[in-house]
Amino acid sequence: MAIDLSRLCIHTxxxxxxxxxxxxxxxxxxxxxxxxxxxxxxESRNLKDVKALLASNKMNVVSLVRGGFFxxxxxxxxxxxxxxxxxxxxxxxxxxxxxxxxxCGASPGQSLEVSRTQIQRGIESILPMAMDLEVKLAIExxxxxxxxxxxxxxxxxxxxxxxxxxxxxxxxxxxDVDHLxxxxxxxxxxLRCGRNNNIFAFHLCDWRNPTxxxxxxxxxxxxxxxxxxxxxxxxxxxxxNGFNEVEIFSDExxxxxxxxxxxxxxxxxxxxxx
Amino acid sequence: MAIDLSRLCIHTxxxxxxxxxxxxxxxxxxxxxxxxxxxxxxESRNLKDVKALLASNKMNVVSLVRGGFFxxxxxxxxxxxxxxxxxxxxxxxxxxxxxxxxxCGASPGQSLEVSRTQIQRGIESILPMAMDLEVKLAIExxxxxxxxxxxxxxxxxxxxxxxxxxxxxxxxxxxDVDHLxxxxxxxxxxLRCGRNNNIFAFHLCDWRNPTxxxxxxxxxxxxxxxxxxxxxxxxxxxxxNGFNEVEIFSDExxxxxxxxxxxxxxxxxxxxxx
Numbered sequence: 401m402a403i404d405l406s407r408l409c410i411h412t413x414x415x416x417x418x419x420x421x422x423x424x425x426x427x428x429x430x431x432x433x434x435x436x437x438x439x440x441x442x443e444s445r446n447l448k449d450v451k452a453l454l455a456s457n458k459m460n461v462v463s464l465v466r467g468g469f470f471x472x473x474x475x476x477x478x479x480x481x482x483x484x485x486x487x488x489x490x491x492x493x494x495x496x497x498x499x500x501x502x503x504c505g506a507s508p509g510q511s512l513e514v515s516r517t518q519i520q521r522g523i524e525s526i527l528p529m530a531m532d533l534e535v536k537l538a539i540e541x542x543x544x545x546x547x548x549x550x551x552x553x554x555x556x557x558x559x560x561x562x563x564x565x566x567x568x569x570x571x572x573x574x575x576d577v578d579h580l581x582x583x584x585x586x587x588x589x590x591l592r593c594g595r596n597n598n599i600f601a602f603h604l605c606d607w608r609n610p611t612x613x614x615x616x617x618x619x620x621x622x623x624x625x626x627x628x629x630x631x632x633x634x635x636x637x638x639x640x641n642g643f644n645e646v647e648i649f650s651d652e653x654x655x656x657x658x659x660x661x662x663x664x665x666x667x668x669x670x671x672x673x674x
Numbered sequence: 675m676a677i678d679l680s681r682l683c684i685h686t687x688x689x690x691x692x693x694x695x696x697x698x699x700x701x702x703x704x705x706x707x708x709x710x711x712x713x714x715x716x717e718s719r720n721l722k723d724v725k726a727l728l729a730s731n732k733m734n735v736v737s738l739v740r741g742g743f744f745x746x747x748x749x750x751x752x753x754x755x756x757x758x759x760x761x762x763x764x765x766x767x768x769x770x771x772x773x774x775x776x777x778c779g780a781s782p783g784q785s786l787e788v789s790r791t792q793i794q795r796g797i798e799s800i801l802p803m804a805m806d807l808e809v810k811l812a813i814e815x816x817x818x819x820x821x822x823x824x825x826x827x828x829x830x831x832x833x834x835x836x837x838x839x840x841x842x843x844x845x846x847x848x849x850d851v852d853h854l855x856x857x858x859x860x861x862x863x864x865l866r867c868g869r870n871n872n873i874f875a876f877h878l879c880d881w882r883n884p885t886x887x888x889x890x891x892x893x894x895x896x897x898x899x900x901x902x903x904x905x906x907x908x909x910x911x912x913x914x915n916g917f918n919e920v921e922i923f924s925d926e927x928x929x930x931x932x933x934x935x936x937x938x939x940x941x942x943x944x945x946x947x948x
Contacts, residue, residue, distance in 0.1 A: 508883055508899040512856065545819040547856035548883045548899045554856055582786065582821035582828055609782055609822045611888060625782040625822045 408669055409434025409462045409643035411603075412441050415658045420445075421453065426659070428457050430666060434643040436463040437497060439488065447494035454495060462499075462643045463538065463574075463601060464492040469505035470522030471515040471552065478518060481505070485526045492535045499536035499600055501574050506552040515552035520562055523571060530570050538600040539563055540574035545614060556580055556589035563598045572600035575635065576647070578607055578618055581626040587634050594638025602635050604628065604669075605648045616649045621668045629672055636674075644674060682943055683708025683736045683917035685877075686715050689932045694719075695727065700933070702731050704940060708917040710737040711771065713762065721768035728769060736773075736917045737812065737848075737875060738766040743779035744796025745789040745826065752792060755779070759800045766809045773810035773874055775848050780826040789826035794836055797845060804844050812874040813837055814848035819888060830854055830863035837872045846874035849909065850921070852881055852892055855900040861908050868912025876909050878902065878943075879922045890923045895942045903946055910948075918948060 410432055412423050420441045427435060435454065442450060454461050467488040472478045485500070492500050504519040506512060523537060530537050541559040542551035553559050559573045573593050580586055593599045606624030611617045621628050632644075646665055653661050684706055686697050694715045701709060709728065716724060728735055741762040746752045759774070766774050778793040780786060797811060804811050815833040816825035827833050833847045847867050854860055867873045880898030885891045895902050906918075920939055927935050 511901060511904075512858065543818065544856040545817065545885075545888075548881055548885070558858070582818040584786065584832070607822055611819075611822070614819075614885060614888060627785060630785075 403431070403670060405431045405666065405669070406433055407643050407674065408432050408666070409436055409460070409645040410662070410665070411436040411438065411465060411645060411647040413438045413465070414646055414648045414665070415662060416654050418658055420450065424453060424457050424459060426662060427459070430662060433458070434460045434462045434645065436465055436501075436645050436647070437461060437495060438465045439491065442491055442495070447491060451495045460643065461495055461497040462645060463501050464488060464495070464497040464499070465501045466503045467500040467537070468502035468551075470519045471505035471507040471510070472518070473507055473509050478522065482522055482525045485522065486529055489526060489530050489533055489535045493533040497535065499538050500530075501538045501540050501601060503540055503542065504551045504553045506547055506549055508548060512547060512552040516558070516562070519552065520566065523562075523566060527566070527568055527570060531568070536600055537571050538574040539571070540576060541579055543579040555583060556593065557585060560589055560593050560596070560598065564596060569597070572598040574601035574603060575599060576603035577626050577628060577631050578603070578605050581607065581631065586631070590634040590638050594640060599635065599638060599640040599642075601645060602640055602642065603645045603647045605646065613651065616651045618648045618650050619653070620648065620664055621646075622671060623668075632672055632674060644669070677705070677944060679705045679940065679943070680707055681917050681948065682706050682940070683710055683734070683919040684936070684939070685710040685712065685739060685919060685921040687712045687739070688920055688922045688939070689936060690928050692932060694724065698727060698731050698733060700936060701733070704936065707732070708734045708736045708919065710739055710775075710919055710921070711735060711769065712739045713765065716765055716769070721765060725769045734917065735769055735771040736919060737775050738762060738769070738771040738773070739775045740777045741774040741811070742776035742825075744793045745779035745781040745784070746792070747781055747783050752796065756796055756799045759796065760803055763800060763804050763807055763809050767807035771809065773812050774804075775812045775814050775875060777814055777816065778825045778827045780821055780823055782822060786821060786826040790832070790836070793826060794840065797836075797840060801840070801842060801844060805842070810874055811845050812848040813845070814850060815853055817853040829857060830867065831859060834863055834867050834870070834872065838870060843871070846872040848875035848877060849873060850877035851900050851902060851905050852877070852879050855881065855905065860905070864908040864912050868914060873909065873912055873914040874916075875919060876914055876916065877919045877921045879920065887925065890925045892922045892924050893927070894922065894938055895920075896945060897942075906946055906948060918943070
């Protein structure tokens with residue numbers, strides 16, 4: 401079987417210690433054509449230069465990661481969040497990223513329901529600019545273990561409903577296997593997401609067993625407990641044909657030689673029927 | 675307001691380092707009338723003596739913790755699990771515990787759906803003995819962060835369905851705020867659980883923010899992000915009038931003076947309208 405990495409995308413956070421230039425160089429060297437850029441890699445950079453770097457290397461900039469965090473106990477915090485999200489949309493447009501991924505936020509001291517209302521209002525507030533600059537917005541439902549401070553959107557059902565309510569071709573969903581694999585309604589919700597043309601992104605990694613850290617102990621596809629191929633099949637059946645984005649936060653893998661780590665990712669990726 | 679601890683129950687694991695005699699002495703001293711005994715406190719003990727200790731101190735033995743782990747890739751492992759659960763039921767009967775709490779199990783290498791089928795079969799296998807010995811079985815849905823190896827039952831909806839399918843007055847559900855607080859269907863599922871007389875147990879603690887460990891970083895009610903009073907109200911509205919069981923796994927609190935810790939738990943408990 402020929403090696404087809406044409407739809408593989410790597411999140412820059414995956415190879416955390418590589419600066420953007422190095423990451424692009426390494427990805428290109430391996431034949432990887434997609435990149436999702438985390439915002440910290442853009443700090444104090446000239447975004448025109450970044451765009452030129454990505455374009456001259458023919459990289460598809462799948463997404464800018466991340467906007468969101470729309471919730472807050474005070475109006476002023478929520479206004480600040482909207483400003484920050486507008487900045488993210490401008491950055492995405494500047495580097496030619498197709499979408500901004502939204503980690504929607506949650507604020508202790510108010511109910512998750514109130515947070516979800518604020519999230520929807522936040523997205524609606526930034527939508528005109530997103531449409532103007534032709535940058536899509538992808539709501540990423542996060543695992544319920546992050547409902548304390550990271551996101552009050554914890555199931556694909558909730559993300560689907562929110563996207564359907566806002567009802568714009570610029571608002572959809574990012575499906576991450578790590579956040580959603582445990583949900584018995586996953587297949588029906590993925591198909592629903594596809595029917596509404598709302599699958600904007602598909603994120604791959606695996607759930608390490610045992611998981612030793614709530615945030616930075618993900619692992620490579622095939623090394624954990626997630627039924628990756630089954631979820632790939634669901635997304636395909638739902639009509640998704642975009643990039644398969646590898647997003648791994650892992651203290652263990654970040655401590656490895658990053659060339660070896662990237663090689664392992666590619667080998668793992670090639671084991672799936674994509 | 676008078677101090678009413680008549681429906682407060684403490685899990686022995688909460689004051690982990692106290693042996694059973696000491697825990698009983700301390701709980702009684704504070705006016706606490708309920709205890710849930712973890713099985714490790716019964717190791718190499720004469721269970722008649724344990725029963726006498728609990729009875730002479732007029733302790734209500736709310737539950738034995740824990741049975742379950744019914745899943746396995748091999749038939750022989752599943753048979754072993756059933757034997758172990760029968761032993762737990764005998765222990766519960768021996769010390770006068772009203773029920774065995776079930777942490778149902780999950781096995782990497784098979785789907786959560788298959789695991790749930792095995793769990794149901796396991797419960798059905800031990801049910802005749804449970805009825806014989808008049809020990810109830812409480813299915814405890816666990817947070818989705820434990821879907822890798824601890825439980826394939828991750829929502830109250832799933833636990834409700836399983837209890838309803840088995841349809842025995844000896845099989846119900848343990849509702850733990852830590853596992854279920856994030857679920858937007860919680861109220862409707864608690865009311866459903868109550869309508870079917872399936873609320874067997876109610877476990878209290880709080881979700882620490884930030885949570886630094888996947889297992890042993892729970893905290894005292896009021897110190898975390900869970901809307902405790904709201905969930906208490908749901909359980910009451912559903913007709914539950916049993917013990918309020920405090921079950922806290924916490925390296926931080928275990929390192930404290932355990933008298934102080936117990937005092938803090940009581941003070942926290944008294945702040946709620948129960």
